[in-house]
Amino acid sequence: MIDNHQCVMEDGGQVHSNTLLEETFYVTSKKNTYYKVRLTEKGLSLEKDNNGATKVETIVLNDIIGCRCMRSKRKSAGSCVCGPGTSRSQFKLVESVEAYQSYDEFDTSAYLYIYAYTLKKARMKGIKRRERTTITLRFRSFDKYEDNLREASRWRLAIKCLIVGLPVPKSFMSPSHENLESLISACPGEQRKILVLLNPKSGPGRGRETFQKRIHPILSEAERPYDVHITKCPNYAREFVRTRDIYQWSGLLMVGGDGIVFEVVNGLFQRPDWEKALKELSLGVIPCGSGNGLAKSIAYAKQYSKISESKSFHDAIDGDPAIFDGSFDSCDDNEIISDNITLETEAERRQRLDSFYSATSAKSTYFSTGSISSYHSIDDPNNEDIDPENSSQVMYGPSSRLPALTSEVSNSWTQIEGEFVMVHAAYQSHLGQDYFFAPRAKLADGIIWLMIIKAGITRANLLQFLLGLNNGTHVTRSGVDMIPVKAFRIEPEEGANGYITVDGEKVDYGPLQAEIFPSLASVMSP
Numbered sequence: 001m002i003d004n005h006q007c008v009m010e011d012g013g014q015v016h017s018n019t020l021l022e023e024t025f026y027v028t029s030k031k032n033t034y035y036k037v038r039l040t041e042k043g044l045s046l047e048k049d050n051n052g053a054t055k056v057e058t059i060v061l062n063d064i065i066g067c068r069c070m071r072s073k074r075k076s077a078g079s080c081v082c083g084p085g086t087s088r089s090q091f092k093l094v095e096s097v098e099a100y101q102s103y104d105e106f107d108t109s110a111y112l113y114i115y116a117y118t119l120k121k122a123r124m125k126g127i128k129r130r131e132r133t134t135i136t137l138r139f140r141s142f143d144k145y146e147d148n149l150r151e152a153s154r155w156r157l158a159i160k161c162l163i164v165g166l167p168v169p170k171s172f173m174s175p176s177h178e179n180l181e182s183l184i185s186a187c188p189g190e191q192r193k194i195l196v197l198l199n200p201k202s203g204p205g206r207g208r209e210t211f212q213k214r215i216h217p218i219l220s221e222a223e224r225p226y227d228v229h230i231t232k233c234p235n236y237a238r239e240f241v242r243t244r245d246i247y248q249w250s251g252l253l254m255v256g257g258d259g260i261v262f263e264v265v266n267g268l269f270q271r272p273d274w275e276k277a278l279k280e281l282s283l284g285v286i287p288c289g290s291g292n293g294l295a296k297s298i299a300y301a302k303q304y305s306k307i308s309e310s311k312s313f314h315d316a317i318d319g320d321p322a323i324f325d326g327s328f329d330s331c332d333d334n335e336i337i338s339d340n341i342t343l344e345t346e347a348e349r350r351q352r353l354d355s356f357y358s359a360t361s362a363k364s365t366y367f368s369t370g371s372i373s374s375y376h377s378i379d380d381p382n383n384e385d386i387d388p389e390n391s392s393q394v395m396y397g398p399s400s401r402l403p404a405l406t407s408e409v410s411n412s413w414t415q416i417e418g419e420f421v422m423v424h425a426a427y428q429s430h431l432g433q434d435y436f437f438a439p440r441a442k443l444a445d446g447i448i449w450l451m452i453i454k455a456g457i458t459r460a461n462l463l464q465f466l467l468g469l470n471n472g473t474h475v476t477r478s479g480v481d482m483i484p485v486k487a488f489r490i491e492p493e494e495g496a497n498g499y500i501t502v503d504g505e506k507v508d509y510g511p512l513q514a515e516i517f518p519s520l521a522s523v524m525s526p
């Protein structure tokens with residue numbers, strides 16, 4: 001059954017636009033029930049007619065990621081090939097353009113799978129999530145598979161054109177269009193691959209597995225090819241994006257924690273063409289690290305409940321698809337099939353992010369509490385030319401507006417002198433999934449939050465501070481100050497002892513300054 005909640009637009013409205021394609025599909029298990037399916041420039045409209053009562057469901061174009069033509073698969077040797085009466089659970093499909101050897105010669109239908117991830121308001125207030133919806137249209141009006149495939153391919157071509165923002169070629173849309181080959185080969189799409197940089201050591205070290213099991217299926221539904229490069233050691237990703245012709249890829253997906261994002265952004269800043277690179281290369285992060293503060297901050301800013309792709313994609317992979325009920329065989333007309341799998345994840349959305357990094361040190365970028373782990377290099381013969389040890393330290397990127405570290409700051413700066421237990425700077429709301437560092441931080445607000453704990457704080461308050469880190473109440477503790485700044489400088493007194501870490505990595509104890517560059521890059525995150 002189609003769950004009507006799965007496809008209704010938030011405003012409950014219909015897709016109002018010129019109809020490009022229209023077809024009627026029948027539900028064989030239900031007498032007097034059929035769907036009028038329309039494709040318009042805005043999306044897909046499914047008008048259900050049940051004994052005269054109509055109901056319209058719509059899937060907006062922005063939620064559709066791809067579609068594929070399939071053919072039913074031959075049963076394995078020994079099993080009975082029964083045409084009529086084949087149960088849905090036995091039903092298998094193969095790609096229409098491949099595996100010609102294994103198709104079911106008794107079923108000449110062409111199946112169009114349309115994949116969509118629709119944003120849903122969850123029952124709990126303020127929480128949104130994406131759900132995977134698959135609409136399957138069965139084309140079976142013709143006796144020959146090729147004719148049915150031609151019909152399915154016209155729909156596929158039109159959907160793919162709309163997804164990539166190209167006009168749908170009118171000549172192809174005519175039912176009398178005969179040339180199947182030209183229809184199939186005309187399907188547009190981004191020719192360039194996506195670059196995937198995967199840190200196998202991030203967090204619990206399950207980046208490869210997560211990518212293969214959860215991300216690959218989605219990229220495959222969207223028919224987006226990709227190149228995966230496994231990082232071999234620290235600074236590998238940084239050196240990779242600094243030295244490669246990155247324009248051969250259409251986007252860059254970082255699979256790991258905040259550290260890999262830090263490396264990539266800094267690697268881009270080390271390119272003379274950094275502005276072009278940031279503009280042209282879409283960046284995305286698949287949170288697989290231990291903290292994943294950036295992804296959590298984006299999710300929080302968009303008021304999503306959680307970022308856990310492991311839970312969400314798990315549901316998609318292991319979920320029990322609720323297939324549209326009905327027999328496949330007793331109807332000679334086209335048929336609509338829908339199976340919906342609930343996916344508790346969010347859209348990939350490009351979010352504008354600030355960036356701040358030390359104006360003086362090529363190593364320093366932002367501050368977070370990432371953990372230090374021990375790492376091993378992984379051999380990849382294709383990337384022998386990457387040498388993080390001998391990387392260039394020349395930093396292009398945006399020009400600093402700060403005075404040199406050796407000069408005095410102007411009088412307009414506020415100076416706080418004294419003994420400090422801790423000074424922590426970050427521009428993200430979260431530094432880990434359960435570390436709500438700066439509750440008032442917003443994406444791209446151009447603010448660094450300085451958390452200052454001066455010496456003299458009581459032990460009780462310090463304990464309360466630590467206990468409140470996961471829900472943000474730490475900022476209300478007496479002795480804890482949260483100061484919004486555009487830039488800061490830390491100057492340890494001569495002879496004083498202390499530690500300075502950047503993203504959890506210890507750096508030299510000495511003067512350090514940083515500033516924020518608002519809205520410098522965009523990144524997508526689930």
Ligand SMILES: Nc1ncnc2c1ncn2[C@@H]1O[C@H](COP(=O)(O)OP(=O)(O)OP(=O)(O)O)[C@@H](O)[C@H]1O
Binds near residue numbers: 231256259291
């Ligand atoms: N193959 C590798 N071996 C060792 N270290 C690596 C390798 N690839 C990348 N690194 C380093 O691992 C560091 C940490 O990675 P990352 O941030 O992805 O994971 P994490 O620390 O678990 O997550 P988070 O930063 O969100 O807490 C990166 O700064 C990077 O320099």
